[in-house]
Amino acid sequence: MSHQPFENWILSDEPLEPDQQQALEIHLEGCEDCSTISNAWMEISETIAISQTLEPAPGFTQRWHNRLALREKQRQQQKMWLFTLGLFFLAGIIALVLIIYNQASRNMFYEMSQVIANFSLFAVRVNKIWTVSTAFIKNFPIILPIIITCGVGMLAALGALFITWLGSMYKLFSPVQEGVTIK
C-alpha cells in the first residue's frame, strides 16, 4: 500500500490545505502504519514543546575564564617550544650548509683517495702488529729459556757490581790507622 503523499504530509512542517487535511484524516483511519507514525510525531512535538531549557552548572563563565587562561598559557609554552625547535632547525640548516660548502670547496676525488690511503695504511699497521704478535706467541716456548738465562745472568752481573761498589765505598770511608803510611 502506498503511503505517499500522506507520509510527507504527516511529517511536513508546512500547514496542510483543508482538502489535504481531510484526505489525510481519512487515510489515517484505515492505515495503521501512517497512524502510528502520525501519533509518534505528535507525541515528539508535544514533548519538545514542553521540554525544559537546559542550563550548565553554576560558575560556567568563571570556568570559561579559567580555561581560556590555561589555554593561553599552553599556547605560550607551545610558542616557546616552536621557537626553540626553530632555532635548532636553523642551526642544523646552517651546519649542513657549511658542511656542503666545505666539501664542495675541495677536490672530492682527492679527498676520497686520501681516505682510502689512510684506511690502507691503518690496515697495513694492524696487519704488522698482528704478524708480530702471532710470531711472538708461536715462538714463546723457545724464547722463554733464553729470556730466563739472560735475566739471571744480568741479575748476577748486577749483584757482583753492587758488591764491588759497596766494598770500595767501605774502604774509602774507613778511618786511617796511625803509623800506616799511605804509599
Added chain:
Amino acid sequence: MSEQEARWIEQALQGNQTAFGFLVDAYRKPVFSVCYRMLGNSNDAEDAAQESFIRAYTNLKKFDPTRSFATWLLSIASHYCIDQMRKRRLATVSTDVLPAEIIADNNAPNPERELRQNEKEKRIQNTLMTLKPTDRAAIVLRYWHEYSEVEIAESLDLTVSAVKSRLFRARRALAEAWAASPDSESVKKRRTHESPAF
C-alpha cells in the same frame, strides 16, 4: 544582536576577555543546550560548550557583524559536537548523568508530573541519539532553537534543500524510533487493536 552585544564584541576584538565573558554569560544556556542535545550527557556538553566559546573567542575576527551572533555561536557549537561524535563514534547515549535542571525536583508542586516529564525528556534524548550527527544538529536547531531552514543551512554549511531533506529524513527516523520504543503511547494505542492473545 543588541547594541550592548555589539559593544562587547567590539571590546572583545580588542582583547578584552571580560567583555567576551559577558557574552559567555548571555549565551551559555543555548550553547549548553545544543551541546547537551547533541552529545547526550552533561559532562560532554559542558566540555563542548566551553570549547565552543573558546573557539568563538579565538576566531572572533572571522565573525561577520551583519550576521546574528547567536547563529554564528550555535554554528560553532554544532560543528564542534558533530566533530566530537564522529571522533568518538558515539553510537549509544548515557543519560545517567543529567543536568541538575532536568533531574526530578521532589519539592516541585507536582512531583509525579515532574517525574513523567523527566521520563519523556530522557526518552526524547534517547530517540535523538539514534540520529546521524548532522541530522541531529538540524533537528535540535529547528525544534529546540526554532531556527529557520535558511538559518540551519547557514549554521551547518548546507544548502536549504539539503536541510529540508535532512529534516524530513530525521523526522521520520525519530517517529519510527519513538514508535518502536516500548513506552510509546502510539504503540500502546496500536496494541489495543491487536488480539489479546498477543
